Amino acid sequence: MAANAASPFGQFYALFKIHKGMKDGAWPTRPVCSDVTSLAHGLGKWVNEQLVPIARQQKSYFKDSFELKKRLDTLVLQPNELLMTCDADSMYTNLQTEPNLKEVTEYIRSNEHRFKHCNIDALIEALPLVFRSNYFKFGDLYCHQKSGTAMGTPPAPPWATITFAIHEEKILQKWSELLPFYLRFIDDGIGVWRVDADPEVFQQQWAEFKSDMQQWYGLTWTFTEPSNTVDFMDLTISIVDGKIETTIFEKSQNLYLYIPPHSSHPRGVLTGLVFGQVLRFRRLCTHRHDADAKIKQFIQRLMARGHKKDDLLPIFERAEVNATKYLRRTEAESKQMAKDKWKQSRKQVFFHLQYHPEDPQTREIQKLWRDLVSNPP
Numbered sequence: 001m002a003a004n005a006a007s008p009f010g011q012f013y014a015l016f017k018i019h020k021g022m023k024d025g026a027w028p029t030r031p032v033c034s035d036v037t038s039l040a041h042g043l044g045k046w047v048n049e050q051l052v053p054i055a056r057q058q059k060s061y062f063k064d065s066f067e068l069k070k071r072l073d074t075l076v077l078q079p080n081e082l083l084m085t086c087d088a089d090s091m092y093t094n095l096q097t098e099p100n101l102k103e104v105t106e107y108i109r110s111n112e113h114r115f116k117h118c119n120i121d122a123l124i125e126a127l128p129l130v131f132r133s134n135y136f137k138f139g140d141l142y143c144h145q146k147s148g149t150a151m152g153t154p155p156a157p158p159w160a161t162i163t164f165a166i167h168e169e170k171i172l173q174k175w176s177e178l179l180p181f182y183l184r185f186i187d188d189g190i191g192v193w194r195v196d197a198d199p200e201v202f203q204q205q206w207a208e209f210k211s212d213m214q215q216w217y218g219l220t221w222t223f224t225e226p227s228n229t230v231d232f233m234d235l236t237i238s239i240v241d242g243k244i245e246t247t248i249f250e251k252s253q254n255l256y257l258y259i260p261p262h263s264s265h266p267r268g269v270l271t272g273l274v275f276g277q278v279l280r281f282r283r284l285c286t287h288r289h290d291a292d293a294k295i296k297q298f299i300q301r302l303m304a305r306g307h308k309k310d311d312l313l314p315i316f317e318r319a320e321v322n323a324t325k326y327l328r329r330t331e332a333e334s335k336q337m338a339k340d341k342w343k344q345s346r347k348q349v350f351f352h353l354q355y356h357p358e359d360p361q362t363r364e365i366q367k368l369w370r371d372l373v374s375n376p377p
Contacts, residue, residue, distance in 0.1 A: 007037060008037075008038055008039035008135070009037065009038060009135050009136050009142065010037065010038040010134065010136035010137075010150065010153075011033070011034045011037060011136060011137065011138075012031070012032070012033050012034075012138040012143070013032055013034070014030065014031050014032065015029060015030045015032060016029055016030075017029060017030055018253050019251050019253045030151065031093065031151060032151050032152045033136045033145070033150035033151060033152045035134070035152055035153050035154075038133075038134075038136070039133070039135075040129065040130055040133045040134075040153075041154070043126055043129060043130055044130045044153050044154040045154045046126065047123065047127065047154070048155040048158060050117070050123045050126075051123075051155050051158035051159060051162060052158045053115070053117050053118075054108070054115055054158065054162055055157075055158035055161040055162050057114065057115075058161060058162065058165035058168075059165070059168070059169070059172060060165060060168055060172070060182060060183050060184040061165075061184070062184075062185060065233050065234055065235055065284060066283055066284070068183065068185075068190075068232075068235070069235070069246055069283070069284055071183065072237065072244040072246065075181060075192065076243065077192065077239055077242045078242070080194060080195045080196075080197065081180070081192050081193070081194050081239075082193055082195055082226035082227055082228060082239070083190070083191075083192060083227060083228065083229070083237060084190070084191050084192070084193045084223065084225070084227075085188070085189060085190050085191075085223070085230050085231075085232050086188075086189040086190075086191075086213065086222065086223045086224075087187060087188055087189075087222045087223075088187035088188075088219060088220070088221055089220045089222060091164075091187035091219065092151045092156055093148045093149075094219050094220070095149045095159070095160060095217075096148070096217045096218060097131050097132060097147045097148065097149070099217045100131075100163045100217065101127060101128055101132075103163065103166050104127065104159075104162055105124050105127065107162070107166050108123065130153065130155060131149065131153075131159070134150040134153065136150070157186055160186050160187065161184070161186055164184070164216060164219065167215070167216040168184070171209075171212050171213060175212070177194070178193060178194045178205060179191050179194070179209070180192055180194065185233065188232065188233065189221075190230065190232045190237075193206070195226055206226070233249075234248060234249055234284075235247070235284060236248070236249040244286075245286040246284055246285065246286050247285050247286065247290050247294075248280075248281065248284060248285065248294055256301045256304075256305075257305070258273065258305045259273075260305045260306045260307075261306050261307050261308075264355065264357055265355065266362070268362070270315065271315055271318075274298075274302075274316055274319050275315075275319045275322055277319075278298075278316065278319035278322075278323050279322065279323045279326060281294045281295055282323045282327060283323075283327070295316070299312055299316065349369075351365065351369075
């Protein structure tokens with residue numbers, strides 16, 4: 001806060017939503033207010049740390065695509081059960097500040113026995129300070145956001161998750177018979193809808209459910225009709241013989257502009273990219289032949305950026321070995337490894353330098369640190 005006191009305003013800018021296509025002759029935009037220079041940024045980071053564990057306790061919460069697939073893989077669907085998705089319209093902008101502050105404060109206070117990780121009184125005092133204090137500038141214009149959540153403030157994601165979850169709780173209770181499965185990632189929801197055999201009854205039930213979703217302080221949702229296949233996050237999800245199958249979904253506007261080989265980046269950047277993508281394909285694709293095709297396509301895209309096949313193949317071979325080891329681990333082993341890694345990270349010292357290709361390699365610097373500082377002879 002002290003560092004930002006001289007210029008205590010956030011910075012406003014807009015990003016074009018190219019993937020949405022033009023509407024009424026213009027590109028839609030995403031408003032962003034970066035508050036890293038604002039007076040409230042430090043407090044916002046603390047509020048985020050307190051809200052994240054609360055968001056994770058919501059029934060509809062899931063962490064990422066990997067957790068989503070894991071939960072989808074457990075489903076066995078009946079012939080009349082189909083997939084549906086919903087998307088909140090400009091969720092951050094349309095989350096009205098005052099009513100949501102009231103709802104979240106009451107929710108946290110009434111459930112404080114569940115939230116032992118934080119000082120409830122301090123959190124409740126901090127919420128209005130953060131969400132009422134979005135002062136920002138755009139050029140020579142200075143503004144104060146009266147309503148809505150600034151996209152760019154640290155606690156925006158868990159705040160959006162929690163606010164609608166309060167309303168969601170009532171919806172899931174009311175529609176549990178027709179909505180046996182439902183999850184939401186901030187402003188994107190996915191569920192399984194049980195379709196009535198009578199088309200008129202189905203339309204009436206479906207319309208009433210959608211109407212119930214809209215009853216939260218002006219927040220509106222767009223829905224896909226129940227079907228056998230949906231695109232959700234980075235997955236295409238399909239029902240095949242009552243089971244869920246998944247593959248990778250990629251937007252048509254993706255140009256796959258991977259870092260070229262002549263770019264001044266550490267060699268480990270390419271290795272990390274390949275290891276991460278190979279593991280992602282193996283984890284998210286239901287069928288191995290599908291993952292094989294995605295990996296081959298990935299190699300071709302890297303070669304199109306200038307990488308040589310002879311340089312890539314050894315990295316991909318190691319990535320496959322790494323993915324195989326990862327997929328063979330039990331859940332208990334993975335949790336223990338994550339715990340050990342976290343403990344080790346608490347003992348690390350970070351030495352950050354701007355990269356230069358003629359500098360010593362990272363492992364050489366680490367060895368010098370171990371030999372001369374942390375474990376001298």
